[in-house]
Amino acid sequence: xxxxxxxxxxxxxxxxxxxxxxxxxxxxxxxxxxxxxxxxxxxxxxxxxxxxxxxxxxxxxxxxxxxxxxxxxxxxxxxxxxxxxxxxxxxxxxxxxxxxxxxxxxxxxxxxxxxxxxxxxxxxxxxxxxxxxxxxxxxxxxxxxxxxxxxxxxxxxxxxxxxxxxxxxxxxxxxxxxxxxxxxxxxxxxxxxxxxxxxxxxxxxxxxxxxxxxxxxxxxxxxxxxxxxxxxxxxxxxxxxxxxxxxxxxxxxxxxxxxxxxxxxxxxxxxxxxxxxxxxxxxxxxxxxxxxxxxxxxxxxxxxxxxxxxxxxxxxxxxxxxxxxxxxx
Numbered sequence: 001x002x003x004x005x006x007x008x009x010x011x012x013x014x015x016x017x018x019x020x021x022x023x024x025x026x027x028x029x030x031x032x033x034x035x036x037x038x039x040x041x042x043x044x045x046x047x048x049x050x051x052x053x054x055x056x057x058x059x060x061x062x063x064x065x066x067x068x069x070x071x072x073x074x075x076x077x078x079x080x081x082x083x084x085x086x087x088x089x090x091x092x093x094x095x096x097x098x099x100x101x102x103x104x105x106x107x108x109x110x111x112x113x114x115x116x117x118x119x120x121x122x123x124x125x126x127x128x129x130x131x132x133x134x135x136x137x138x139x140x141x142x143x144x145x146x147x148x149x150x151x152x153x154x155x156x157x158x159x160x161x162x163x164x165x166x167x168x169x170x171x172x173x174x175x176x177x178x179x180x181x182x183x184x185x186x187x188x189x190x191x192x193x194x195x196x197x198x199x200x201x202x203x204x205x206x207x208x209x210x211x212x213x214x215x216x217x218x219x220x221x222x223x224x225x226x227x228x229x230x231x232x233x234x235x236x237x238x239x240x241x242x243x244x245x246x247x248x249x250x251x252x253x254x255x256x257x258x259x260x261x262x263x264x265x266x267x268x269x270x271x272x273x274x275x276x277x278x279x280x281x282x283x284x285x286x287x288x289x290x291x292x293x294x295x296x297x298x299x300x301x302x303x304x305x306x307x308x309x310x311x312x313x314x315x316x317x318x319x320x321x322x323x324x325x326x327x328x329x
Contacts, residue, residue, distance in 0.1 A: 002268040006275065006284050007205040013282040014172040020059045024113055028064060031088060031106065031115065035066060038087040043067045047149040049188055052156045054171040056179070059113045065120050065130060065149060073121065077133035077143055080119045101136045148228055155227040163202050170208040171195045177209065180280045181248045185241050189226060189233060194219055196227040210256035213249045220246040252278060255306050258317050262305065265313035273307040
């Protein structure tokens with residue numbers, strides 16, 4: 001297996017289960033039909049990583065915008081969420097609900113996924129923004145906040161087209177690498193936004209991931225916006241998390257370039273081994289390296305990689321010292 005083959009395996013492993021995706025689409029349609037029939041909604045659409053096809057498996061929270069009818073204009077978000085819960089509970093059982101700042105969470109027992117349903121009104125401007133519920137806003141402040149999820153979706157679609165369909169695949173790869181590095185501490189939209197800034201043209205997967213980490217290391221701790229350019233999301237990232245992520249991205253960029261150099265020097269096995277340390281078990285492993293093989297490669301002037309293996313090339317992180325022959329005087 002060479003590096004492109006290994007990335008093809010990674011790409012397949014990062015796709016959502018197709019049956020679960022269909023089931024989620026069907027449930028989305030059912031919830032919408034229920035709310036329309038009840039006179040609560042005029043329609044709905046999906047947003048977030050599921051809609052943009054950048055979600056990592058397993059399928060989990062699905063973001064859904066519910067466009068309310070004018071009958072609910074001026075009502076408090078909690079009252080609207082209550083009406084949504086009552087309508088869904090009448091047709092889906094058992095079901096549990098929870099509420100966040102913007103959404104009512106709908107968890108239907110038979111489904112392995114749940115919906116974060118955001119009540120919203122269409123804006124009254126020429127754009128296609130929506131006014132989403134903000135149940136934590138004080139009474140003296142407008143409790144319906146402008147948001148632009150449709151424009152965000154368009155930007156991602158346009159970038160995906162500009163990269164010949166590679167962008168959404170590379171975003172999933174970036175999210176997987178970040179998950180291995182940082183767990184869930186760096187929010188998904190930050191990963192997607194950094195990828196949007198970094199990956200502007202058609203790049204091979206290894207080059208795209210290397211650039212993602214390079215650009216991210218520069219941006220983290222500074223200022224950056226989500227893809228529409230409206231919301232400076234860097235302001236919402238905790239300083240300690242930004243510092244941790246900056247260091248992790250800096251080190252990951254070095255490993256990514258090491259892996260690229262190893263493949264360019266012809267050592268695909270050791271390149272794959274380095275990539276596997278970054279992506280985890282979803283990346284195919286390289287063949288095991290025996291101690292004898294490692295010693296032989298070192299004595300022939302090889303190098304030690306960041307994956308603690310030895311390459312016969314000098315492209316690893318730590319080249320073996322140059323040796324010379326010795327003879328008796």
